Amino acid sequence: MSDLRPDLAAIASAIEPGTRVLDIGCGDGALLAELRASKRVDARGIEIDGGCVERCVAQGLSVVQGDADSALADYPDKGFDYTVLSQTLQTARRPDLMLDQLLRVGKQAFVSFPNFAHWRTRGALMLGGRMPVTRSIPVSWYETQNIHHVTVKDFRELAREKNARIEREWFFANEKPVSGAANLRAEFAVFLLSH
Amino acid sequence: MAGASQVLQLTDPLPLDGGGELHGAEIAFETYGTLNDDRSNAILLCHALTGDQYVASPHPVTGKPGWWERMVGPGKPIDTDRYFVVCANVVGSCMGSTGPASEAPDGKPYAMRFPVITIRDMVRGLVALLDGLGIEKLHAVVGGSMGGMQALSLAANWPDRAERVLVIASTSRHSAQNIAFHELGRQAVMADPNWHQGDYYAQESQPDSGLAVARMAAHITYLSEEALTGKFGRNLQDRDTKSFGFDADFQVESYLRYQGSGFTRRFDANSYLYITRAMDYFDLAEEHGGKLANAFAGTEARFCLVSFDSDWLYPTAESRHVVHALNAAGAAVSFVELSAPHGHDSFLLDVPALDRVVKGFIE
Numbered sequence: 114m115s116d117l118r119p120d121l122a123a124i125a126s127a128i129e130p131g132t133r134v135l136d137i138g139c140g141d142g143a144l145l146a147e148l149r150a151s152k153r154v155d156a157r158g159i160e161i162d163g164g165c166v167e168r169c170v171a172q173g174l175s176v177v178q179g180d181a182d183s184a185l186a187d188y189p190d191k192g193f194d195y196t197v198l199s200q201t202l203q204t205a206r207r208p209d210l211m212l213d214q215l216l217r218v219g220k221q222a223f224v225s226f227p228n229f230a231h232w233r234t235r236g237a238l239m240l241g242g243r244m245p246v247t248r249s250i251p252v253s254w255y256e257t258q259n260i261h262h263v264t265v266k267d268f269r270e271l272a273r274e275k276n277a278r279i280e281r282e283w284f285f286a287n288e289k290p291v292s293g294a295a296n297l298r299a300e301f302a303v304f305l306l307s308h
Numbered sequence: 309m310a311g312a313s314q315v316l317q318l319t320d321p322l323p324l325d326g327g328g329e330l331h332g333a334e335i336a337f338e339t340y341g342t343l344n345d346d347r348s349n350a351i352l353l354c355h356a357l358t359g360d361q362y363v364a365s366p367h368p369v370t371g372k373p374g375w376w377e378r379m380v381g382p383g384k385p386i387d388t389d390r391y392f393v394v395c396a397n398v399v400g401s402c403m404g405s406t407g408p409a410s411e412a413p414d415g416k417p418y419a420m421r422f423p424v425i426t427i428r429d430m431v432r433g434l435v436a437l438l439d440g441l442g443i444e445k446l447h448a449v450v451g452g453s454m455g456g457m458q459a460l461s462l463a464a465n466w467p468d469r470a471e472r473v474l475v476i477a478s479t480s481r482h483s484a485q486n487i488a489f490h491e492l493g494r495q496a497v498m499a500d501p502n503w504h505q506g507d508y509y510a511q512e513s514q515p516d517s518g519l520a521v522a523r524m525a526a527h528i529t530y531l532s533e534e535a536l537t538g539k540f541g542r543n544l545q546d547r548d549t550k551s552f553g554f555d556a557d558f559q560v561e562s563y564l565r566y567q568g569s570g571f572t573r574r575f576d577a578n579s580y581l582y583i584t585r586a587m588d589y590f591d592l593a594e595e596h597g598g599k600l601a602n603a604f605a606g607t608e609a610r611f612c613l614v615s616f617d618s619d620w621l622y623p624t625a626e627s628r629h630v631v632h633a634l635n636a637a638g639a640a641v642s643f644v645e646l647s648a649p650h651g652h653d654s655f656l657l658d659v660p661a662l663d664r665v666v667k668g669f670i671e
Contacts, residue, residue, distance in 0.1 A: 157640065166644040167661050170612060171668030177631055177643040187632040 117143055120199055120225035120303045123283040127223075127305060128152060132194035135159070135218060137181045138201035142169035149174070157193075159184045182206050185214040193218055199225045200301075203259040212275055216308045221280065225303040230264035230296045231286070248287075249300040265296040272306055281305040313338055313361055313397070313404050316440045322399065322433055325426040325589075331413070335437045336404025337361050337396035340380065341388035343443070350443045351386060351670070352434065352470070353395040354451030354458035357526075357583055358575055360403040363395045364388070369574045375656060378663075385667035391447060396437050398430040398458070400582040405433070408578035409509060419578060420506035427454070427590045431461045435469065448472035448670055452655035453622065454583070457590050460630065463611070464592055464603035474669055476614045476662070477655040479626035480600055480633070481591040486621065489529050490584040493522030497577045506578050519577040520568030527567050532618035532651030536560060593633075600633035607634075611641040612669040614655075614662065621652040642669065 117125060121144045128134060130152040136144055139158030142165070148154035158176035160166050169176035177184065181198070182205055196219030198211065203226050205211040215222035227249040228234075237245035244254040252259075263271075265284070272279055284291040284299035291298045313336040321329035338361040343350060353363050353376070360367070364374040364381050380386045380393055397405035400422070408422040438446070449470040451459040456478025463473040479486075497503055500518025508514050528536075540560040544550070547557065556562040593600040611634050615627040624645045634641040646661045648654035655662065 155640070163645055163647065166642075167646070167665055170642045170644055171664045173668055173671055175610065175640045175642050177635070177641060178645055179628075179631075179643070187635045189636060189638060192638050 117147060118199075119285045119288050120283070120301050121147075123285075123303050124197055124199065124223045124225070125151070127281060128154060128195055130154070133157075133192070134195045134197060135188070135193045136197040136199070137185065137215070138198065138204075139165075139169065139174075139176060141165050142172060142174045142176060144197065144199070145169070145174050145176070146172060182211065185211075185218055188218045190217055191220050193220070195219050195221050195223060197223045199223070199303075200227065202226045203261050203263055205261065208261050208263065209271060209275070212271065212277070212306075216275065216277055216306060221305055221307045222277075223303060223305050224268070225301060226263055226268065227259070228265050228284075228296065228299045228302050229262040230266065231300050232297050233300075235297075247300075265299060265302050268302065268304065272304070275308075277306040277308055279304055280307050315404060316437055318433070318436050318440075320436070322429065322436065324423050324429050326424050326429075328423055330399065330406065330423060330425075330429075333399055333406040333433060334404070334410075335396050335399070335406075335433050335440075337394060337437060338363065338365060339395075340364050340393040341391050343392040343441075347443055348445070348447060349390065350392045350394060350438075350441075350446050352438065352446050352449045352462075353380070353386075353393060354434070354449065354455030354462075355395060355398065356451075356453040356455050357587065358523075358571065358580070359455070360401065361395045361397045362403075363393065367574070370570075378658065379666060385663045386450070386670060387667075391670075394437070394441065394443075396434055398583070399433040400425045400430065400579060400586060402576035402579040407576065408506065408582055409576045417507075417509040419509065422578070422582060424585055424589075425582060426586050427457045427461050428465060428595065430586065431458050431465065434458065434462070435466055438469065444469075446470040446472075448474060450474040450476075450666075450670075451478065452476040453478055453652065454587055457587065457592075460592055460603075461590075463607060463609055464596065467604075467607045467609065470609055472669065473609050473611045474614075474666065475611070475627070475630070477616055477619050477622055477652055478613075479590075479622040480593065480603075480630045481626075482588050483626075487588045489525060490588050492525050494581050494584060496521035496525070497581060500577075503577065506581075508577070514572070515577045516569070516572040519572045519575065519580060520565070522580060523571040523575075524564040524568040527564060529621045530651060530653045532620065532649060534618060535650045535653075538649070539563075600630065601636040604634055604637040604639050607637060607639050609639070610669075611639055612665070613641065613643045614665055615643075615645045616648045616650075616652070616654040616659075617645055618647075618649055619652040619654065 145156040456475035497518040500515035503515035596603040
């Protein structure tokens, strides 16, 4: 599990063995492959990039090529124990509607995202006066896929509006766990939500 | 017309969707590799409209290599060192299985007395073959184009017979455009004066011109505009200037004429009518109360669908339609749209990404 990105490692360790998991925006299938190997999970994925899907299928993973914004609509209610949306929320056309879908399709939902309120980001904007380009947000404003930047505080508020309960949360900076003052100190956040 | 295929004579009559039964049907098939002791390594390959059982061995009429030799064989993505591969000529065809050219009980060819069959009828024949071979559960069923329809039909109607279902460049229903192209082909055959209402088998001349035109029209639908342009452009055939006549001035014309006439040497015109009809009648949702997801309710098979971005015959949207239904049914499904320039025929041609997907999914 050490090869996984820290947010994915946190998600993998929190998932119960033998469950059904849908990873939305699963990339090259690193999390799915890990869950299948170590937890006997019935792991499925959705990924928009054809090359990534091809590599997933070549590994024997069940991955469907599709757009996270629209593909979820076909899945039945609570068809999965967990849905996973890792570092994709901020790219969704409507993150609020995406969260509705995650909680409809999954009994519980993991959501990870880069925290726009991290002190580096705040500093870059406040002192530099320009859209931040940092370790966690490495792409310039004009070419980034992140169309809805979000902070830890914003996400908590959205979860509250959706009546979603935050079951667990993890925060990371420099690939290490962060405790306390998360909205200022965390580069990345992971939440586990239930309805 | 049949080559050296093995033939299974069905002892039970084959019930047909159109009513009635087909008695004494024969299924001609080829096998590659060895069935293991617990009979768990069998892969059923389903052929396309004008395909046959010669997947990975030379065609007995044309002498050409098998139609999927790039995919099937020792060490190939469908590895015959590991898997027992079965491919049968579908009922209604003309390469050894019972079809309109076969002898009816009265000793004369069925011709148009052959019953109209469906994709599901073809699959009934294939399931009877599996029974005959003692194969209870397939490791996988694999098919492209019409073969994909058979794979879907098998998964929907005999859900316990296959662990994996691989559907390439296919669809769950024929669209109006699909039907329209097939009707064009059928009308070309039936307008040929040598067709004689289908009773041409004893005649000196066969409806070759009509069948060739049907093949030419169909062949265009198998290729992309980009592929045709890349292959032929506006190049002239064996001449420097236009003839101001109606010879095959352009290379693309010459190519289509060659495809058409070559086809008539290996295929029966009536079989072409019956099989295109079966494809036009195919609508998997209609068979299952109008809802495609119902066709796959409770399935435990793993599915993989592959489409090609240049395929306008069965475009990606058709595969997605099936994937949506499988998701709604909670089935384990993979789907990928591969990029390939050749159009619908990409599934038969050199697309390395397809090899990787097939190999990965089968294992």
